[in-house]
Amino acid sequence: MIYIHIPFCQRKCNYCAFNSKVSDATEKNSYIDALIKEINLRGDESTVETIYFGGGTPTTLTLNQLEKIICALNKNFRVDKQAEITIEANPGTVNENYLRGLKVLGFNRLSLGVQSFDDELLKILGRIHTSRAAIETITLAKNFFANVSVDLMYGLPNQTLQSLRHEVNHIKNLDIQHVSIYGLEVEEGTKFFELARADNLNLPDENICADMYDFITETLPTLGYNRYEISNFAKKNFESRHNCGYWTGKKYFGFGAGAHSFDGKLRTSNVRDVATYIKNNVPIVEEVVTNQAAMEEFCFLGLRMTAGISAKTFKYKFGASIFDVFGAVIDKNIRRGLLKVDGDKIFLTARGMSLGNEVFTDFLL
Numbered sequence: 001m002i003y004i005h006i007p008f009c010q011r012k013c014n015y016c017a018f019n020s021k022v023s024d025a026t027e028k029n030s031y032i033d034a035l036i037k038e039i040n041l042r043g044d045e046s047t048v049e050t051i052y053f054g055g056g057t058p059t060t061l062t063l064n065q066l067e068k069i070i071c072a073l074n075k076n077f078r079v080d081k082q083a084e085i086t087i088e089a090n091p092g093t094v095n096e097n098y099l100r101g102l103k104v105l106g107f108n109r110l111s112l113g114v115q116s117f118d119d120e121l122l123k124i125l126g127r128i129h130t131s132r133a134a135i136e137t138i139t140l141a142k143n144f145f146a147n148v149s150v151d152l153m154y155g156l157p158n159q160t161l162q163s164l165r166h167e168v169n170h171i172k173n174l175d176i177q178h179v180s181i182y183g184l185e186v187e188e189g190t191k192f193f194e195l196a197r198a199d200n201l202n203l204p205d206e207n208i209c210a211d212m213y214d215f216i217t218e219t220l221p222t223l224g225y226n227r228y229e230i231s232n233f234a235k236k237n238f239e240s241r242h243n244c245g246y247w248t249g250k251k252y253f254g255f256g257a258g259a260h261s262f263d264g265k266l267r268t269s270n271v272r273d274v275a276t277y278i279k280n281n282v283p284i285v286e287e288v289v290t291n292q293a294a295m296e297e298f299c300f301l302g303l304r305m306t307a308g309i310s311a312k313t314f315k316y317k318f319g320a321s322i323f324d325v326f327g328a329v330i331d332k333n334i335r336r337g338l339l340k341v342d343g344d345k346i347f348l349t350a351r352g353m354s355l356g357n358e359v360f361t362d363f364l365l
Contacts, residue, residue, distance in 0.1 A: 001048065001049065001050050001051075001052075001242060001245045001246075001250055001251065001252035001253070002048050002050070002051045002052070002073065002077065002252065002253045002254075002255070003051075003052050003054060003242075003252060003253070003254045003255070003256075003259055003260075004035070004051070004052070004053045004054070004058075004069060004073075004255050004256055004259075005019070005054060005055065005056065005254065005255065005256030005257060005258060005259040006053060006054070006055040006056045006057070006058040006060070006061060006256065007019050007020045007021055007023075007031075007055060007056040007256065007257050007258070007274055008020065008021065008022070008023045008028060008031075008055065008056050008057065008060045008061070009021065009022060009055070009056055009057045009060060009090075010022065010057065010060055010090075010092075010093065010128050011126065011128055012126070013125055013126040013127060014124070014125055014126035014190065014191040014192050014195075015125055015126070015184060015186070015187075015190055015191075015192045016190060017187035017188070017189055017190050018055070018056065019056070019257060019258040019272050020055055020056040020057070021056075021274060023274070027274065027275075027278075028060075028061065028065065029065075030278045031256075031257075031274060031277070031278055032061070032065050032068060032069065033278075034277060034278045035069060035072075035255055035256055036068060036069065036072045038255050038256075038270075039069075039072040039073060039076050039255055040072065040075075040076060042076075042253065042255070043075070043076020043077055044076075044077070045077075045078060046077055046078065046251075046253075047077075047078045047079075047080055048073070048077045048078065048079045048080060048083060049080050049082075049083050049084070049241065049245075050083060050084045050085070050086070050241050050242035050245060051073065051079070051083060051084075051085045051086070051242075052085075052086045052087075052242045053066075053069075053086065053087040053088060053107075054088050055088055056088075057088065057089065057090050057093055057113070058087050058088055058089070059087065059088070059089040059090065059093040059094050059098065059102075060093055063098065063101040063102070063105065066087075066102070066105055067105055070105050070106060084108065084109055084147075084240075084241040084242060085106050085107050085108050085109065086107070086108075086109040086110070086111055086149075086240070086242060087102060087107050087109075087110060087111070088111045088112075088113060089110055089111070089112055089113070089137075090112070090113045090127075090128065090129060091112060091113075091114065091129035091133045091134040091136075091137040091138075092128045092129035092133055092137075093128075094137060094141075095140075096140060096143075099140060099141055099143075099144045099145075100144060102144070103144045103145065107145075108145065108146075108147060109145065109147040109148075109149065109240075110141050110144075110145045110147070110148050110149070111149040111150075111151070111178075111180075112134070112137060112138060112141065112148065112149065112150045112151070113150075113151050114134045114138070114150045114151060114152065115127060115151055115152065115153045116131075116152070116153060116156065116167060117131040117134060117135070117166065117167050117170040118131060118159075118163055118166070118167065119131050120158065121156050121157075121158065121159060121163070124156065124157050124158065125153075125156065126191070131170075135170065135174065138150065138174050138176065139174070142175075146177070147177050147178070147238055148176050148177055148178070149176065149177065149178035149179065149180060149240070150171070150176050150178070150179055150180070151180045151181075151182060152167060152168075152171070152179060152180070152181050152182070152216075153181075153182050153183070153184055154181065154182075154183055154184070154209065154212040154213065154216060155183045155184040155203065155204060155209040155212060156184050156203075156204075157192075157201050157202045157203055158202050159204060159212075160204070160208075161208060161211050161212055161215060164212050164215060164216070165215070168215070168216060168219055168220070168223075171220070171223070172223050177234065177235045177238040178225075178232070178233070178234045178235070178238050178239075178240065179220060179225055179232070179233045179234075180231055180232050180233075181213075181216050181217075181220075181231050181232075181233070182231060183209060183212075183213065184203070186201070186203075210354070213354060214354075217353070217354075220233045221233070226239075227306055227353075228244075228305060228306055228307070229243070229244075229247065229304050229305050229306065230304050230348075230353055230356050244305070246301065247301045247302060247304050247305050248301070248302060248305075249294075249297065249298055249301060249302075251263050251264050254269070254270070255270075256270065256277070257270055257271065257272055257273065257274045257277040258270055258271070258272035258277075262289075264289075265288065265289055266286060266287070266288055266289070267286070267287040267288075267289055268286050268287075291318065292365060294317075294318070295314070295318055295320075295325060295326075296363050296364055296365060298314060298317065298318075299314075299322075299326060299360075299363040300359075300360035300363045300364075303339075303346070303347065303348055303356070303359065303360065303363075304356065306347065306348070306353075307345070307347065308345045308346050308347025308348065309322075309345070309346050309347070310344050310345060310346075311323070311344050311345075311346065312344050322346070325365075326363060326365075329362045329363055330346060332362065333352070333359050333362060337349055337351055337352070338351060338352035338355055338358070338359050339352055339359065340352075
């Protein structure tokens with residue numbers, strides 16, 4: 001697994017706390033050079049089954065810049081011929097020629113940051129596209145990609161349950177392969193944080209947000225989307241292989257400013273600041289993952305998936321019974337109606353899915 005971080009956007013959105021910025025051509029070129037240098041330094045003989053370009057907005061780069069990165073990856077790793085290669089894009093940053101170029105470069109999955117199909121909400125969010133542009137981009141993308149995913153947000157300022165129904169109806173009509181849902185989180189360092197602190201952000205209350213969550217999670221399965229993870233729904237065989245790798249503890253390389261890597265024992269991360277990364281792009285933070293931490297991660301990451309975790313796999317990986325290590329935690333959450341055990345499998349209930357963070361915290365010994 002390889003993750004490539006592209007920290008550039010056309011405009012910083014009002015809610016965004018990701019490691020991203022507006023930049024000029026000179027800095028982008030310098031960043032690409034640093035990124036390729038890092039790939040050259042850290043490449044090995046690993047067979048790569050998934051590559052994910054995230055950000056930021058990777059499609060703010062030119063096709064030529066993306067080609068340079070792809071060439072560096074192919075030079076330094078053995079990329080499987082059937083690898084899932086995803087790129088995040090925003091409506092308004094791609095056209096027909098660009099999409100055709102992405103396909104030629106080997107990308108076979110497109111993740112579109114739509115967030116909303118409501119023009120007023122898009123303005124509030126600070127997005128650069130309109131609902132019409134989103135629909136046109138999705139329709140166009142399906143001519144080149146058999147695997148198109150969209151992000152959809154809920155709990156937005158001025159959003160109502162009725163308006164959310166229209167959002168989901170667009171998903172139905174556009175016949176998309178994959179949907180990721182996100183409840184708005186107001187984070188420090190964003191414009192929304194300042195507005196909320198000044199009591200000038202009209203957010204729906206917790207009950208309405210809960211109703212929105214219930215509506216989405218109950219409706220998408222009726223439209224043919226299997227819920228395979230807390231926030232992710234897919235048509236059959238269109239689950240994100242890359243993200244499933246994170247949740248099941250696979251090793252991964254992360255390249256770019258702020259990117260993380262994990263080799264099964266050692267976790268490293270790059271400096272977040274773009275200018276500093278360009279000057280010195282050697283991974284700077286190291287954490288040796290203890291056996292206890294590995295057991296905890298196996299549980300709280302694996303439980304994000306509706307399939308849950310396997311007691312047999314836990315025993316094979318760690319040489320101990322999951323019920324000896326986490327028996328009290330499991331029993332507690334079964335009593336609360338948040339976990340269920342069925343044979344070898346331990347998984348979240350429907351209620352547990354909505355209160356997942358509470359369950360995950362319990363698995364931190």
